[in-house]
Amino acid sequence: MYVCLCHGITDKAIQQAVREDGVGNMRQLKKNLNVGSQCGKCVQLAQTIIDNTIVDESLFKEVC
Numbered sequence: 001m002y003v004c005l006c007h008g009i010t011d012k013a014i015q016q017a018v019r020e021d022g023v024g025n026m027r028q029l030k031k032n033l034n035v036g037s038q039c040g041k042c043v044q045l046a047q048t049i050i051d052n053t054i055v056d057e058s059l060f061k062e063v064c
Helices: 011-021 026-033 043-063
Strands: 002-004
Touching: 002 043, 011 026, 011 043, 026 043
Parallel strands: none
Antiparallel strands: none
């Protein structure tokens, strides 16, 4: 699903940035993918995706 229409960034790209590049907040995401740098409508959803991905990764590590 597209999260940032201005830059064509998807939820998968955000999840990948969290998992592979260690992105943990919007400042880092903006630096990596330029998300939220134009109209800003994507910021809340992008932050939610970051948070959920971090939680999913920590739960996965606990199980394994």
